[in-house]
Amino acid sequence: MLSTNLIILIPLLPLISFLIIALGGKKYFPNLCGALGTLALLGSFILSLTVAYDYFFVVGKVNDIYQQIVPYKLTWLQFASGISIDIGILLDPISVMMLVVVTLVSLMVHFYSLGYMHGEERFATYYSFLGLFTFSMLGLVMSSNIFQIYMFWELVGVSSYLLIGYYFDKPSAVAASKKAFIVTRFADLGFLIGILVLSFYGETLDFQTLISRLTTDSTQLHSITAASFLGCSALTWGLLLVFMGGAGKSAMFPLHIWLPDAMEGPTPVSALIHAATMVVAGVFLVARLFPVFSSSVNAMDVVTWVGITSSFFAAIIACTQTDIKRVLAYSTMSQIGYMMFSLGVARYGGENGLGYMASMFHLFTHAMFKALLFLGAGSVIHYVHSNDMKDMGGLRKLMPVTHITFLIACLAIAGIPPFAGFFSKEEILQAAFHTNKLVFCIAILTAAITAFYMFRLYFNIFWNKSFHGHNDEHHGEAPLTMKLPLLFLALLSILVGFIPFGNFVTADGKQLLTEFHLSFSVAPVALALGGILLAYSFYKKENTAPDKLAASIGGLYTAAYRKFYIDELYLFITKKIVFNLIGRPAAWFDKNIVDGFMNLLATISMQVSLLIKGLQSGKVQQYAAYYFAGVLGFVLLFIYFWT
Amino acid sequence: MNEISLNHYLFVSCALFFIGVYGFLTRRNLITMLMAIELILNSININFIVFNKFLFPDKLDGLFFTIFIITIAAAEAAVAIAIIINLYRNYKTIDVEETNTMKF
Numbered sequence: 001m002l003s004t005n006l007i008i009l010i011p012l013l014p015l016i017s018f019l020i021i022a023l024g025g026k027k028y029f030p031n032l033c034g035a036l037g038t039l040a041l042l043g044s045f046i047l048s049l050t051v052a053y054d055y056f057f058v059v060g061k062v063n064d065i066y067q068q069i070v071p072y073k074l075t076w077l078q079f080a081s082g083i084s085i086d087i088g089i090l091l092d093p094i095s096v097m098m099l100v101v102v103t104l105v106s107l108m109v110h111f112y113s114l115g116y117m118h119g120e121e122r123f124a125t126y127y128s129f130l131g132l133f134t135f136s137m138l139g140l141v142m143s144s145n146i147f148q149i150y151m152f153w154e155l156v157g158v159s160s161y162l163l164i165g166y167y168f169d170k171p172s173a174v175a176a177s178k179k180a181f182i183v184t185r186f187a188d189l190g191f192l193i194g195i196l197v198l199s200f201y202g203e204t205l206d207f208q209t210l211i212s213r214l215t216t217d218s219t220q221l222h223s224i225t226a227a228s229f230l231g232c233s234a235l236t237w238g239l240l241l242v243f244m245g246g247a248g249k250s251a252m253f254p255l256h257i258w259l260p261d262a263m264e265g266p267t268p269v270s271a272l273i274h275a276a277t278m279v280v281a282g283v284f285l286v287a288r289l290f291p292v293f294s295s296s297v298n299a300m301d302v303v304t305w306v307g308i309t310s311s312f313f314a315a316i317i318a319c320t321q322t323d324i325k326r327v328l329a330y331s332t333m334s335q336i337g338y339m340m341f342s343l344g345v346a347r348y349g350g351e352n353g354l355g356y357m358a359s360m361f362h363l364f365t366h367a368m369f370k371a372l373l374f375l376g377a378g379s380v381i382h383y384v385h386s387n388d389m390k391d392m393g394g395l396r397k398l399m400p401v402t403h404i405t406f407l408i409a410c411l412a413i414a415g416i417p418p419f420a421g422f423f424s425k426e427e428i429l430q431a432a433f434h435t436n437k438l439v440f441c442i443a444i445l446t447a448a449i450t451a452f453y454m455f456r457l458y459f460n461i462f463w464n465k466s467f468h469g470h471n472d473e474h475h476g477e478a479p480l481t482m483k484l485p486l487l488f489l490a491l492l493s494i495l496v497g498f499i500p501f502g503n504f505v506t507a508d509g510k511q512l513l514t515e516f517h518l519s520f521s522v523a524p525v526a527l528a529l530g531g532i533l534l535a536y537s538f539y540k541k542e543n544t545a546p547d548k549l550a551a552s553i554g555g556l557y558t559a560a561y562r563k564f565y566i567d568e569l570y571l572f573i574t575k576k577i578v579f580n581l582i583g584r585p586a587a588w589f590d591k592n593i594v595d596g597f598m599n600l601l602a603t604i605s606m607q608v609s610l611l612i613k614g615l616q617s618g619k620v621q622q623y624a625a626y627y628f629a630g631v632l633g634f635v636l637l638f639i640y641f642w643t
Numbered sequence: 644m645n646e647i648s649l650n651h652y653l654f655v656s657c658a659l660f661f662i663g664v665y666g667f668l669t670r671r672n673l674i675t676m677l678m679a680i681e682l683i684l685n686s687i688n689i690n691f692i693v694f695n696k697f698l699f700p701d702k703l704d705g706l707f708f709t710i711f712i713i714t715i716a717a718a719e720a721a722v723a724i725a726i727i728i729n730l731y732r733n734y735k736t737i738d739v740e741e742t743n744t745m746k747f
Contacts (some may be wrong), residue, residue, distance in 0.1 A: 616746050617743065617746050618743035618746030619740070620742075624668060628668075
């Protein structure tokens with residue numbers, strides 16, 4: 001049923017669109033490039049839906065367990081028997097789900113950008129980058145080999161770099177793209193070492209073989225758990241290093257510093273890359289290796305605590321930011337933290353896998369409402385021409401569609417029933433409640449803060465003071481190409497919560513029935529409503545209460561506003577410590593020792609040349625005299641010393 | 644003393660060779676230098692003939708070498724004179740002291 005050629009087409013269509021636009025399209029038919037990219041994505045999306053239908057309802061299930069299917073595999077680099085880098089496709093519940101999410105959000109963003117990016121000078125280039133990104137992301141989620149995922153991992157990194165730096169004439173955008181690239185590259189160094197550790201002991205790079213070897217009783221498992229370094233087994237080290245790569249990409253504390261700055265890119269890009277798809281790659285990676293992760297308690301604890309710390313930390317910062325995209329960036333980081341700790345508290349198999357299912361569910365719903373939030377914010381920015389919420393207010397009458405859809409997304413992310421976020425957040429909280437009460441408490445507090453800052457954003461944009469930006473006759477809310485994706489995503493944000501996710505995506509492929517406890521959901525919903533009410537009283541009308549509160553907690557507010565000085569800390573470490581202690585001595589060594597040696601060689605050659613250059617006088621007879629003298633010398637040598 | 648021996652021939656050839664070398668090193672006129680080279684070549688020719696005659700009287704190898712050398716010397720003289728003519732066109736002189744621009 002699943003045709004291999006059609007599956008391969010899913011990532012190839014965006015790649016083809018990228019190649020056509022980049023190689024000739026942007027020169028010869030720049031205005032059609034947007035439509036071309038959108039059509040290619042539409043094709044991918046339809047194919048993804050077909051594949052998802054086939055997988056979930058026709059071929060995927062054998063004996064009530066969803067199987068991993070490898071419809072295509074090409075051995076590319078064979079290092080030794082059993083160790084090879086393959087290019088393949090691995091279909092299992094999470095990769096099929098991600099196919100749908102990525103193509104859906106990407107399609108929405110492609111369509112939205114037709115309006116949002118209209119008239120941009122590098123419109124065609126923008127679409128080519130979008131195609132490249134979508135190809136890389138689809139390749140990433142379908143990877144059957146851990147090295148293949150690493151290659152696509154870097155490809156999404158580079159497309160993210162290109163798109164953040166899209167407005168390359170803005171110094172801040174250039175700095176942000178460099179920062180994103182360097183921070184994620186630094187994390188990927190850990191990822192690479194982690195891959196090497198795991199594959200060295202597992203003696204394979206293939207996901208399925210690796211997972212089965214490292215989870216069942218085998219010689220490889222014995223060797224990797226026997227080897228230890230600094231008190232942890234090689235297995236834990238390998239997993240932690242792989243998680244470092246995932247944390248870098250997913251903007252987990254303390255590698256999160258690139259994500260807020262990445263908002264320098266065009267807003268639809270933020271929706272696609274820095275909210276819905278690429279930043280959840282870290283969660284996806286942990287989920288992909290979940291059976292291995294769950295066998296190491298230490299690694300799971302690290303995942304849990306990094307997740308919950310990022311989640312709480314980002315939620316606090318989000319309350320103080322005034323740039324609406326930055327608020328959304330921190331909220332993304334907070335929600336990804338949710339997914340992370342949810343994975344961390346889960347265990348493999350049966351009821352213990354609730355956290356895994358909840359995490360994937362939240363990934364799915366979050367992609368919908370966060371993309372919607374970003375696209376809505378894009379629509380607002382398009383109208384107001386500013387990112388700062390101080391310039392906004394009272395927009396609800398002026399932009400009715402954006403207002404309603406944004407409100408739906410805010411309700412979804414705050415976890416108000418019956419919107420999508422409520423269901424997935426409920427599952428996560430339940431998973432945390434059953435395993436770790438402390439994590440649960442922080443999580444529920446974070447949920448309340450989330451509701452507060454999202455509605456702070458909402459009231460500040462659409463209520464509060466009245467809008468007095470441009471008084472001239474305006475172009476209206478937004479073109480239809482921008483409104484349609486908003487409406488579609490809003491519809492999804494309402495509906496996707498009702499999907500019985502446990503039937504489809506679980507850690508072991510078996511069905512997981514989730515129970516709905518009314519009494520359990522009272523507390524989170526009440527806290528979320530409290531957060532909303534607080535935001536309502538603070539920001540519904542222009543008043544001084546927020547400022548008073550900010551002044552009364554003084555230092556804490558400033559610290560949160562300055563993002564807890566993490567950026568400054570990094571700058572201190574790099575500029576003061578790394579540059580002075582490593583960079584400068586290395587530069588001195590290079591300039592004086594390495595260059596000095598080369599200069600010495602050059603000086604010697606020059607002096608010798610100066611000494612003997614007189615020999616080349618241009619006088620033929622002098623040369624002849626040397627020649628005869630030489631011959632005479634040889635003759636004498638042969639006569640008297642030849643034995 | 645009534646017979647001309649190998650050494651006599653070799654003495655003549657050796658003298659001719661060094662006269663040629665001396666002429667090549669001291670003369671400033673390129674044509675004269677070319678003539679000096681011809682002297683050197685001819686001293687070699689004498690050597691070939693003489694060694695052939697005295698050491699291998701029943702063979703003709705030395706003779707053939709000489710004939711080859713004379714032929715090639717003729718060609719070489721033609722090339723040398725062509726070079727000298729070109730030199731003259733450029734420098735208006737064939738004095739070897741004046742044509743020393745090919746140097747460091």
